């Protein structure tokens with residue numbers, strides 16, 4: 377029986393050279409070799425330098441890191457990058473461009489749906505997924521589906537107005 381300090385069974389070992397992983401991000405294919413412990417959030421920001429996706433809590437609580445994986449919204453801080461192998465990932469950089477804003481981006485500008493802007497990428501990525509999810513017409517139902525996205529500035533009223541505008545509900 378080994379002494380507890382000698383038991384290595386719980387240690388996470390990094391394979392030599394990392395894990396080969398292919399990510400398709402905003403239509404671009406990236407062939408990477410990743411630490412299996414790397415989150416999708418850190419990989420997007422630190423490896424691919426796509427810093428539009430923000431790190432707030434890093435614990436799945438704030439929604440600042442929301443991206444789409446195969447068209448579904450996820451908290452990128454809770455997804456291992458290797459788990460997104462061969463998936464299509466969309467970040468805020470892939471949603472629209474300064475010359476051709478996504479309708480939600482334009483609506484957030486028009487309705488002042490932000491103050492400091494730190495939560496905004498996550499809010500917009502969640503809202504973009506919501507457009508294709510079953511959601512009732514009311515503001516309350518949108519609030520419920522957006523409840524995973526926290527805004528410390530309290531811009532909620534204008535965020536809901538922007539989303540409802542794009543949905544044609546006001």
Ligand code: FES
Pocket residue numbers: 430431432433434435436437438439440441442451452453454
């Ligand atoms: S940083 Fe991912 S939910 Fe907060």
Ligand code: FES
Pocket residue numbers: 489490491492493494495496526527528529530531
């Ligand atoms: S605009 Fe500042 S946290 Fe939402």
